[in-house]
Amino acid sequence: MPAPISTGARLPETKPSRFLFAARRFSPWVCVLLAALWMAVVGNLPLWRALAALPELGNARGLAFGLAFGVGVMAMLVMVLALFTWRWTLKPAVAICVLTAAGGAYFMRTYGIVIDPTMMVNVLLTDGREARELLSWGMVGSLLLTGVLPAVLLWRLPLRWPGAARQALWNAIAFIAAAAVLAGAGGLFFQDLSATMRNHKQVRYLINPVNTFYALAMVGRKPVQRNGAAVLPIAEDARLPALAPGAKPPLVVMVVGETARADHFGLNGYARDTTPELARAGVVSFRNAWSCGTNTAASVPCMFSPLDREPFADRTANTEGLADVLQRAGLAVLWIDNQAGGCKGVCDRVPKVDDSELQVPGLCNSNGECLDEVMLRGLDERIAQLPPERRARGVVVFMHQMGSHGPAYYLRSPPKQKRYAPECTTNALQQCAREQVVNAYDNTVAYTDQFLADTIGWLKGHEANWAPALVYLSDHGESLGENNLYLHGLPYRLAPDTQKHIPWVTWLSPGFEQESGIRMSCIAQLRDTEISHDNYFHSTLGLLGVQTSVLNPARDIYGACRGKAPG
Structure with a gap:
């Protein structure tokens, strides 16, 4: 047989596909449905876990309702993506949604939180140092597996796009069809859905990632107290009565605590004596006492406002707060901040010292975070720099603690203050035994006890020229693993008492009692009276004798003890 004649031509080579589906192109709706299915199933695991725990789902009808709920969630996600199903917007929208769902699922699953407008404000005002404390290898692995990987796969999915008119028609059809499925699923089980949403309100804040987008939209509609925000003046008639001849001006330290629980203070009956120094100081x-929010961004602006909790939440504009009114009355005001997150706007118009100015070797770590006692260093010099005419009327120093800020509780107390061991030494609290988490937290309370006692000691050293006093209260509480909840920030109506029940401590020197007429013995008789952050603005004005039409005497908890005879 003659040999074949070579023509020199080469057969075309088949290149290996770089992508599993490179041999064909898919309709955009394949991408939409895959993304919606992934988010509905994997991105909503915290939602399904919460639903499975409800007693209402413990029978056949409950199971059917749960399945219908899942179908409804997927239909809702299809409706959202249908708005972005265009050649240049679909894949970015899918990537954003999948990554958002992955992040939301991780934090809801890990810390038992929900994502609502209040939590979103807290997230938006979180600084880099606070964010770093939430990082862990578990978080990185979860986000890579449930967010980055599916987002990359869906991004690389080859799509076949029709003309613009035809795509618009399909988008409309898909949106209407998904809306019909959502309405049908809700209609079939309307009574179950209504009862679940009414009796278990947290469920609505677990629908991921719709909860995040809703929270962002709501935050955009309301004013947020933040640095540089425009504010309206209040209490423009604020004034101080003239000091009596020979009277000593007040020197008051107002400590704004962080994440402290009332039920972990020995003063309040906790089984552990976490506050022996304060007990000895006679506070x-x-x-x-109760907070007006469950996170710093909500509570601090609220407690510095003359408004009660609900009117404050419904406000249409930001106003000046307590620090502004005290300064307007003529007092020398100083804010010292040991938190990188700052004062949430309440100290913007008074002299302040932020954490970057507090760096002292031995009290601050390499990340710039300092132990609270650093705020007492150089305090006399800082006060001496305030205007002398104001110092002659009185001085108010606000100290914003790092306190018991989580999740890295173990970083908030020095080795000498670690009374309770072993403690959790990671920010992944769910990896520690609850006893270790509580030990680390209680060590922060013990350190706060020492810090407050040291502050009282500093105040006592100035009794020759001043009338000293101290008021301490926390911005909110904390969950320490009860019912698998950690940290704080749940919607106020849903949050457990552990996130709202706060310590409030008062100490008045004999000189302050004499000048103000307010007696500690009388205050002690009110220790079980229900009070809240709603009282803080008015009680502070009353304590310092500031006169203004904004002061509500009914909210002044110290006013009832003015002029009471000792004993």
Whole structure:
């Protein structure tokens, strides 16, 4: 047989596909449905876990309702993506949604939180140092597996796009069809859905990632107290009565605590004596005090406002706060901040010292975070720099603690203050035994006890020229693993008492009692009276004798003790 004649031509080579589906192109709706299915199933695991735990789902009808709920969630996600199903917007929208769902699922699953407008404000005002404390290898692995990987695969999915008119028609059809499925699923089980949403309100904040987008939209509609925000003046008539001849001006330290729980203070009956120094100092602890928010971004602006909690939440504009009014009345005001997150706007118009100015070797770590006692260093010099005409009327120093800020509780107390061991030494609290988490937290309370006692000691050293006093209260509480909840920030109506029940401590020197007429013995008789952050603005004005039409005497908890005879 003759040999074949070579023509020199080469057969075309088949290149290996770089992508599993490179041999064909898919309709955009394949991408939409795959993304919606992934988010509905994997991105909503915290939602399905919460639903499975409800007693209402413990029978056949409950199971059917759960399945219908899942179908409804997927239909809702299809509706959202249908708005972005265009050649240049679909894949970015899918990537954003999948990554958002992965992040939301991780934090809801890990810390038992929900994502609502209040939590979103807290997230938006979180600084880099606070964010770093939430990082862990578990978080990185979870986000890579449930967010980055599916987002990359869906991004690389080859799509076949029709003309613009035809795509618009399909988008409309898909949106209407998904809306019909959502309405049908809700209609079939309307009573179950209504009862679940009414009796278990947290469920609505677990629908991921719709919860995040809703929270962002709501935050955009309301004013957020933040640095540089425009504010309206209040209490423009604020004034101080003239000091009596020979009277000593007040020197008051107002400590704004962080993440402290009332039920972990020995003063309030906790089984552990976490506050022996304060007990020896003779303070009065209000045992029935409550916060107006469950995170710093909500609570601090609220407690510095003359408004009560609900009117403050419904406000249409930001106003000046307590620090502004005290300064307007003529007092020398100083804010010292040991938190990188700052004062949430309440100290913007008064002299302040931020954490970057507090760096002292031995009290601050390499990340710039300092132990609270650093705020006492150089305090006399800082006060001496305030205007002398104001110092002659009185000085108010606000100290914003790092306190018991989580999740890295173990970083908040020095080795000498670690009374309780072993403690959790990671920010992944769910990896520690609850006893270790509580030990680390209680060590922060013990350190706060020492810090407050040292501050009282500093105040006592100035009794020759001043009338000293101290008021301490926390911005909110904390969950320490009860019912698998950690940290704080749940919607106020849903949050457990552990996130809202706060310590409030008062100490008045004999000189302050004499000048103000307010008696510690009388305050002690009110220790079980129910009070809240709603009282803070008015009580502070009353304590310092500031006169203004904004002061509500009914909210002044110290006013009832003015002029009471000792004993």
